[in-house]
Amino acid sequence: MGTQDVTRQSSAPARDRTKGPVGRPKVLGLGEKRREEIVTAALQVFSAHGFHRTSMSDIARQAGVGQGTLYRYFANKRDLLDHVFDHAVSQIAMALDLSDEAGPFDSPDEALGLIEIIGTRLFALTDNDSALLRFLTVECGAIDEELRHRVAGLASSVDVLLTQLFERLAGEDTETANLPLAGRLVIGVAGPALVMSLRGNRDAAQRSAFLATATAIVDHGLLASAEEPVP
Amino acid sequence: MGTQDVTRQSSAPARDRTKGPVGRPKVLGLGEKRREEIVTAALQVFSAHGFHRTSMSDIARQAGVGQGTLYRYFANKRDLLDHVFDHAVSQIAMALDLSDEAGPFDSPDEALGLIEIIGTRLFALTDNDSALLRFLTVECGAIDEELRHRVAGLASSVDVLLTQLFERLAGEDTETANLPLAGRLVIGVAGPALVMSLRGNRDAAQRSAFLATATAIVDHGLLASAEEPVP
Amino acid sequence: MGTQDVTRQSSAPARDRTKGPVGRPKVLGLGEKRREEIVTAALQVFSAHGFHRTSMSDIARQAGVGQGTLYRYFANKRDLLDHVFDHAVSQIAMALDLSDEAGPFDSPDEALGLIEIIGTRLFALTDNDSALLRFLTVECGAIDEELRHRVAGLASSVDVLLTQLFERLAGEDTETANLPLAGRLVIGVAGPALVMSLRGNRDAAQRSAFLATATAIVDHGLLASAEEPVP
Amino acid sequence: MGTQDVTRQSSAPARDRTKGPVGRPKVLGLGEKRREEIVTAALQVFSAHGFHRTSMSDIARQAGVGQGTLYRYFANKRDLLDHVFDHAVSQIAMALDLSDEAGPFDSPDEALGLIEIIGTRLFALTDNDSALLRFLTVECGAIDEELRHRVAGLASSVDVLLTQLFERLAGEDTETANLPLAGRLVIGVAGPALVMSLRGNRDAAQRSAFLATATAIVDHGLLASAEEPVP
DNA sequence: CATGAATGAGAATTCATTCAT
DNA sequence: TATGAATGAATTCTCATTCAT
Structure with missing residues (x-):
């Protein structure tokens, strides 16, 4: 009488994209x-x-x-x-593209500024087109197995990017062991900001307080902790 | 012989026969x-x-x-x-119930240990019944408007609880202005752990590293940053 | 393209009464x-x-x-x-049973009084138990084929009874050709009274006016017309 | 790039493209x-x-x-x-429309002829499309409360029409008190004809006998009785 | 005998997809 | 090419009927 197997008869929806031209063609017909x-x-x-x-x-x-x-x-x-x-992913990638900003930093403080830059851009993104982030963060994960995986993959990409960023911030003299974890933590740190923003909160003071706190966390918490050996 | 009551919605089963034997007894429970x-x-x-x-x-x-x-x-x-x-909410509430643990702390360090306790329990929860958290965190928000609100309300509750926790950790000599934000941040910090766990990752080393990092973040980042005035 | 056959696959519901004791047993257990x-x-x-x-x-x-x-x-x-x-049929039969009243009449006028008697009883029936007549007249015909037939049969019985009544009223010197039709007409004449009554109208004046009119119809219209050859 | 209207209930098809060719044209009618x-x-x-x-x-x-x-x-x-x-109501209304016939009558006898006209049309209606009348008279009343009311309203309309007809037939020298009742009676009188017809009886002799009897009832019974005061 | 919990066949309704125009 | 009318598979929900207690 216990709960039985959860697998379904029609298990895999069989990804079916017609393999037409999917990429971004140079000329938009x-x-x-x-x-x-x-x-x-x-x-x-x-x-x-x-x-x-x-x-x-x-x-x-x-x-x-x-x-x-x-x-x-x-x-x-x-x-x-x-x-x-x-489409949603590429829009976000464009919004977060740091290639202009992320030149070699003269000082760690300058690099830390990236957090504020990223945050500000995310806020702008939600103000402009809240559908974009809501779709990715709220709806997508619940649609089906495959999309859940793709969302996970997306998160991993951000993981990697952030880790690389932190590596540059931390310099070579740091234990890098938990930098990947740090990356994930920062994704988490960003989450509440998005939620706040997605719920329509546009209070500028709260936002800047949030960004300051996040920066402080990374500065003191993450980077400092990165220097301590994990027990 | 007069016509009796014919109303339909009167749910009263009218079990009024004078007979004793009542057939299949309703097994309570x-x-x-x-x-x-x-x-x-x-x-x-x-x-x-x-x-x-x-x-x-x-x-x-x-x-x-x-x-x-x-x-x-x-x-x-x-x-x-x-x-x-x-059901899911009450299960989680039970799993996270800290009333045993959260007695008055002798030292801030002892209090910080709560983070590890909570984390450990969450990991255990996902190991036991990953459906529970996946349902609440991934599926619920995407079902409909009303449930989205209920999830949001739930998150707020956790917000409050965490804020109260931090207030105790920080002591009275701290600027409390951004403690609510801190609460949200920590929720965010917990997110990646859940994701990690929900994806089936049970690597104990990674988990403890994660908890250590999170604790460090709160210790150095949050509490320390709380002492700095927000610009 | 035109409308097709209306017959159904599952045509006849196959009267299925378990042939248990259905009649009216003398002793009610x-x-x-x-x-x-x-x-x-x-x-x-x-x-x-x-x-x-x-x-x-x-x-x-x-x-x-x-x-x-x-x-x-x-x-x-x-x-x-x-x-x-x-049950409904036998209740109505009892209510309309004229065996006490319909002794041999001394005069046609006395016999005409039956109409008022019947009418009064029908009114009383609807006042007491409107469900009875409503069930028979409104619901039954629409339930299924078989019941429609049984209702029709019932109407025929009343037909016959009324015809017999009229024959006695008219005496032997009358053309009886259209008496069966007359019976049906009187059924029809009774209809509006029932409708009036089923809708809850208990206005005594209206009722007696109705009965008087119906009596007049039978007296002048039916019986008189019965004496004229149908063209 | 701004978000457009997302409301769903706005049924406007938004057919606003500047293009000319619109695919399959909507064939009106x-x-x-x-x-x-x-x-x-x-x-x-x-x-x-x-x-x-x-x-x-x-x-x-x-x-x-x-x-x-x-x-x-x-x-x-x-x-x-x-x-x-x-649909059924309007079909019947068309079938019974007397606007051609009901010109001013030179004599009451001519007017009485209307009864035969109406009867003949009803017979024709049932011969053509027995579903129509069966639906209205047998099924509709049993479907639900609301339809029962609509059927009742329909009957009232016929009531009124017939009453008006009788008023013209009876002339101004008549007590009109029971003319409304007379209307209802005639509805009842029509009933048996419909039943006869709905059961598939197309016997012309019976039909004409029926109509003759009905005419006689109205002539001698209704109109004559109308001249007698109701007690 | 009496009961009400359990059931599955059947009904109304939705919607992704097809295709004639 | 663009369209929307047509469709039937799938889904939610009801209820007559069965049967263990």
């Missing part, structure tokens, strides 16, 4: 423009109502096209979702 | 047991496949009962979900 | 008493909500017994319905 | 035709098996469309029923 309009519209409604509660009709209405048209650009709802995911 | 079995089964499948991808048939199969039986115990799928949510 | 309680309860709820919208639970609740008990007395819902129908 | 086909099919099966015993699948099969299609035209089963009701 008319069709490509339409694709992006649809993806953007889908992102809005997915974020507002959730993937499962959003019908293809909803997406078509939001995009201002017929439902049938969606199937000219995407093989099925799942395929469209994949593209929305990719 | 048995119904409650069955309810819990169903809730547990539902938690498993909701956590494994998500609320929307889980059909009532799935739940019934997992619980080892007929579909119709579910409706003897819960008004509808949503009602069942609510009970699953409550 | 305890079980028989219980049967009648259930039938009475079922009549109430069938009349109040309609057969299809009434569940066996509703009936059991109204009767103050468990659902399972219903199946100790009746094979299934349809069987119970049959008994309710029989 | 075709949808209306389909609606009527469905309503007609539903009337057939409702009449044959009753509302509650008719599934949406039955209707779809009868209409020769998929079940899903029904929901493109009607919100739900109840909505479809409402349209069937309206």
